[in-house]
Amino acid sequence: MLIVGGAIVGSSVATFLARREDWHGRIVVVERDPSYRTSSTTLSAASIRLQFSTELNIEISRFGIGLIKHLDDWLGVPGGPPLNIDFVEGGYLFLASAAGRQILEHNHAIQRAHDVPVALLSPEELHTRFPWMETGDLAGGS
C-alpha cells in the first residue's frame, strides 16, 4: 500500500491499516515535506466538533475525540511518559441569520438524534450567554 501524503489523513490511514489483524501487506507513506510546515494539519486551528449534518461525520468526529482523550491507549509506548497534548474542549458556536435558521434547526435535530450534547439558542439566549456579541441580526445559534 502506497500512501501519498503523511499528514493527519495519510498517517491515520497508515496507522489504522497497520493495526488491522487482517492486514498483512507493507505500507509506505511518501511525504514531500517531513517538517509538515505547510500542511493543512499543521496550519489548522486544531479544533474538533460534533456539530455536523450527517451521522457519519458525527461518528467520525466522536471517534476522534475519544482517541484524543485516551491518546495513551492508542499511541502510548509501554513504559514511556504519558502523552499529554493539553486537549481543551472549548466547544463550537454556530450562528444563523433568518436565512440559515431552518438549516440550523435541521442539523440540530440530526445531532440530538445522535446524542450530541448541543443546545439550540434563541437570540435572547445567545445575548445572555455571550453579552459581548451583537445578536440583533441573528435568528439563532447552536
Ligand SMILES: Cc1cc2nc3c(=O)[nH]c(=O)nc-3n(C[C@H](O)[C@H](O)[C@H](O)COP(=O)(O)OP(=O)(O)OC[C@H]3O[C@@H](n4cnc5c(N)ncnc54)[C@H](O)[C@@H]3O)c2cc1C
Ligand atoms: C487554516 C486552517 C484551519 C483549519 N482548522 C481546522 C480545525 O480547527 N479543525 C479541523 O478539524 N480541521 C481544520 N482544518 C482542516 C484540516 O486541517 C484538514 O482537513 C486536514 O488537516 C487535512 O489533512 P490531510 O492529511 O488530508 O491534508 P494535509 O494536512 O494538507 O496533508 C497533506 C500532505 O500531503 C503532502 N503531499 C501533497 N502532495 C504530495 C505529493 N505529491 N507527494 C508527497 N506528499 C505530498 C503534503 O506535503 C502534506 O503534508 C483547517 C484547515 C486550515 C487550512
